[in-house]
Amino acid sequence: MQPSVLPSSFSLLATGMEATLAQSARMVATHVAASLPDADTLLASLPPGALEGSPDRYTRHLVHADPFERFSVMVLVWRPGQFSPVHGHRTWCAYRVLRGTLAERHYRWNPQDRTATQVNAVTREAGDTFSVPAGLQHIHALGNASDAVAVSLHIYGVDQDRIATGVNLLVDTIVS
Numbered sequence: 001m002q003p004s005v006l007p008s009s010f011s012l013l014a015t016g017m018e019a020t021l022a023q024s025a026r027m028v029a030t031h032v033a034a035s036l037p038d039a040d041t042l043l044a045s046l047p048p049g050a051l052e053g054s055p056d057r058y059t060r061h062l063v064h065a066d067p068f069e070r071f072s073v074m075v076l077v078w079r080p081g082q083f084s085p086v087h088g089h090r091t092w093c094a095y096r097v098l099r100g101t102l103a104e105r106h107y108r109w110n111p112q113d114r115t116a117t118q119v120n121a122v123t124r125e126a127g128d129t130f131s132v133p134a135g136l137q138h139i140h141a142l143g144n145a146s147d148a149v150a151v152s153l154h155i156y157g158v159d160q161d162r163i164a165t166g167v168n169l170l171v172d173t174i175v176s
């Protein structure tokens with residue numbers, strides 16, 4: 001379906017929406033950081049052997065499903081060298097590093113050719129907490145560039161039944 005009104009008519013809305021969503025994400029991250037159980041409690045709740053990870057890919061463990069289906073909480077275990085695909089998000093999300101160090105690569109979306117280009121890379125340490133809104137303004141790849149297992153907790157704004165299809169928005173990248 002094509003929009004019926006010129007895009008420029010909505011530029012003010014888009015600008016204000018950007019700031020509003022960014023503020024909302026900061027509030028989510030602050031709330032998550034202040035409200036989660038401590039890392040030891042969370043790690044102890046995982047199945048036996050889970051913290052070893054898998055040689056095949058990073059592993060995911062559901063640790064909480066909101067009864068009102070507003071969000072789901074997963075713990076991810078990353079062996080050295082394991083990374084997510086480059087993705088935006090179909091929903092708001094938040095994450096907190098529980099153990100070890102994660103590497104996060106950020107990408108900029110180009111709406112004209114519908115590709116993403118890496119713009120920077122940062123290191124996330126245990127205790128770091130972040131949240132981003134849905135959409136393609138925030139595209140990243142997350143993974144473990146260290147030589148030890150890393151563990152992170154992720155909160156997605158979908159019911160557990162939609163985690164597989166309703167979270168990651170995979171994008172093409174330009175390698176520069």
Ligand SMILES: [Fe+2]
Binds near residue numbers: 087088089093140142
């Ligand atoms: Fe993500």
